[in-house]
Amino acid sequence: MTKEHIDREHSLILAIETSCDETSVAVVKDGNEVLSSVIASQIETHKAFGGVVPEVASRKHVENISLIMEQAIAEAGIEKKDLSAIAVTQGPGLVGALLVGVMAAKSLALSLDKPLIGTHHIAGHIYANRFVGELNYPCMALVVSGGHTELVYMKDEGSFELIGRTRDDAVGEAYDKVARALGFPYPGGPHVDKMALEAEEAVPLPRVWLEPESYDFSFSGLKSAVLNVVNQSKMRGETVRTDAIARGFQESVVEVLVEKAVRAMKQYDARQLLLCGGVAANRGLRQALTERCERERITLSIPPFQYCTDNGAMIAAAAHLKWKQQSFTPLDMKADPQFPLKEWAEG
Ligand code: KG4
Ligand code: ZN
Numbered sequence: 284m285t286k287e288h289i290d291r292e293h294s295l296i297l298a299i300e301t302s303c304d305e306t307s308v309a310v311v312k313d314g315n316e317v318l319s320s321v322i323a324s325q326i327e328t329h330k331a332f333g334g335v336v337p338e339v340a341s342r343k344h345v346e347n348i349s350l351i352m353e354q355a356i357a358e359a360g361i362e363k364k365d366l367s368a369i370a371v372t373q374g375p376g377l378v379g380a381l382l383v384g385v386m387a388a389k390s391l392a393l394s395l396d397k398p399l400i401g402t403h404h405i406a407g408h409i410y411a412n413r414f415v416g417e418l419n420y421p422c423m424a425l426v427v428s429g430g431h432t433e434l435v436y437m438k439d440e441g442s443f444e445l446i447g448r449t450r451d452d453a454v455g456e457a458y459d460k461v462a463r464a465l466g467f468p469y470p471g472g473p474h475v476d477k478m479a480l481e482a483e484e485a486v487p488l489p490r491v492w493l494e495p496e497s498y499d500f501s502f503s504g505l506k507s508a509v510l511n512v513v514n515q516s517k518m519r520g521e522t523v524r525t526d527a528i529a530r531g532f533q534e535s536v537v538e539v540l541v542e543k544a545v546r547a548m549k550q551y552d553a554r555q556l557l558l559c560g561g562v563a564a565n566r567g568l569r570q571a572l573t574e575r576c577e578r579e580r581i582t583l584s585i586p587p588f589q590y591c592t593d594n595g596a597m598i599a600a601a602a603h604l605k606w607k608q609q610s611f612t613p614l615d616m617k618a619d620p621q622f623p624l625k626e627w628a629e630g
Pocket of ligand 1: 303427428429430431454455456458459470471472473476560561562563564565566591592593
């Protein structure tokens with residue numbers, strides 16, 4: 284087929300995501316219609332260690348990837364020959380884990396003679412919002428995951444300007460560490476969320492705003508404040524008020540995220556706010572952001588729960604941008620654990 288005959292609006296992309304502890308493969312049509320989405324979580328394996336062990340994650344990806352790929356193709360009800368391209372998370376992420384997905388994607392692309400699309404993990408989280416509806420540019424993305432906390436301004440489709448980021452812990456990381464101190468298993472975010480919503484009181488904890496103009500975040504001080512409260516209670520022989528601490532922590536995190544996102548929306552005159560990343564599954568955050576955006580008349584988009592945490596479908600949604608440009612990745616591409624978003628966008 285010559286380039287002129289390629290339909291750039293329509294695509295059938297198989298995407299692989301193995302950047303951390305989920306082995307996931309999805310088949311997505313035209314960047315927004317999920318035909319299949321298979322996600323094999325390794326949570327049970329890593330629970331015993333209290334967090335993700337990179338070597339174990341890579342081994343589990345190797346064990347699962349072929350089967351998950353076959354399952355995604357079968358559930359989508361498509362023929363491999365009909366695929367437009369094979370997409371894969373190129374980075375950022377754990378290098379050994381990324382490599383498994385990258386090798387699988389290269390083999391499939393080579394054997395089917397299909398183009399390869401190396402994709403950025405955060406672009407994937409952001410474009411998970413395509414499963415909700417069309418995006419309205421310029422927009423602002425609030426990315427909250429286990430590895431990232433960022434405000435990204437998007438003037439047009441596929442353009443990304445990082446206007447704020449965490450200076451220490453990512454918000455999901457802070458959730459997981461606080462959860463551990465409160466005695467919850469990995470990953471602790473959902474447990475803290477549940478506890479916080481059920482709590483009747485909140486332990487007062489600090490809000491970290493940084494400099495008045497800054498869109499950066501910092502969560503390590505808040506995490507230390509939580510650990511202090513826990514340790515002091517233990518030293519005094521008192522019961523640790525797990526629920527009130529969880530609520531105090533969540534209120535602090537949510538207030539800062541909501542406030543900075545709303546301020547950024549106004550300053551940049553953005554038309555839509557996109558929430559995304561694993562912590563976008565947090566019910567407290569979803570609720571507070573929804574209410575505030577309604578009051579401020581801000582259009583807010585939040586992906587369905589299953590597309591907030593890591594998944595292959597979001598990688599296909601972002602890869603569709605590259606399909607539209609017919610911009611493909613050479614087969615000698617390398618996984619990049621520190622992949623900059625701008626490099627992917629401009630590459
Ligand atoms: O996006 P993700 O699946 O992986 C990364 O790219 O990092 O995010 C995982 C993070 C974990 O830290 C997990 O605790 C957090 O998302 N998370 C939550 C909730 N669900 C997942 N944090 C707070 N509340 C939740 N309901
Ligand atoms: Zn992620």
